[in-house]
């Protein structure tokens with residue numbers, strides 16, 4: 001039987017290193033159809049070698065998509081701190097000052113400004129019963145300790161926004177930016193998290209792209225699907241720890257533990273400057 005630990009205090013005296021999250025899942029296995037863009041070596045750099053100075057420096061650099069995502073989330077948060085903003089003709093300028101957009105790269109400033117304009121035109125949270133709206137820069141969410149069989153792992157699920165719908169359904173909303181397609185697996189992670197955090201609620205998850213203004217359909221899952229996703233996440237946590245242990249025992253095996261997949265993905269890879277397998281130009 002799978003369940004959250006009945007007495008977390010007992011096990012919390014011991015640090016649980018095993019973890020799973022959407023970030024780890026996407027580093028470990030790509031969504032269907034994007035296999036050609038997947039490179040497991042990125043997971044190796046990001047997770048096994050993250051303390052090496054060069055890798056740490058690369059990880060620290062906020063890349064443009066992340067920066068836009070963060071500022072977009074902050075923008076939505078700020079809109080809802082002061083609802084008079086929605087009727088203020090200087091709202092975008094005020095938010096630009098709050099978000100200090102003048103310090104950002106032109107591209108970031110332009111895209112975030114457009115996101116703010118989009119949101120002002122279509123403030124999808126207005127009139128909704130919002131019980132949680134994150135600012136985006138809160139850091140790691142509190143882990144959810146889960147027991148799968150005799151295996152314990154922490155699930156991390158950073159939730160952007162939670163609404164209570166009129167029929168009392170709990171709605172987890174994830175904000176997106178850019179052109180990436182919605183990944184259904186991320187919704188299942190939210191539904192798994194909700195099973196532990198809000199067990200009394202019927203739950204749905206959905207995605208809203210702040211740039212394209214596209215809303216996904218609400219995604220639901222049967223208890224069996226949520227249960228099988230828990231198994232997937234526990235296996236992911238276990239496999240990842242095994243890979244880390246193998247790497248610690250023999251760092252020369254890096255390329256075998258985290259096999260490279262040089263190709264198109266090298267163009268957008270944060271580690272291309274230090275990766276011996278990086279391909280600079282890929283033939284069309």
Ligand code: SF4
Nearest residue numbers: 039266269272275278
């Ligand atoms: S540069 Fe290319 S091969 Fe190296 S980790 Fe990145 S995607 Fe993989």
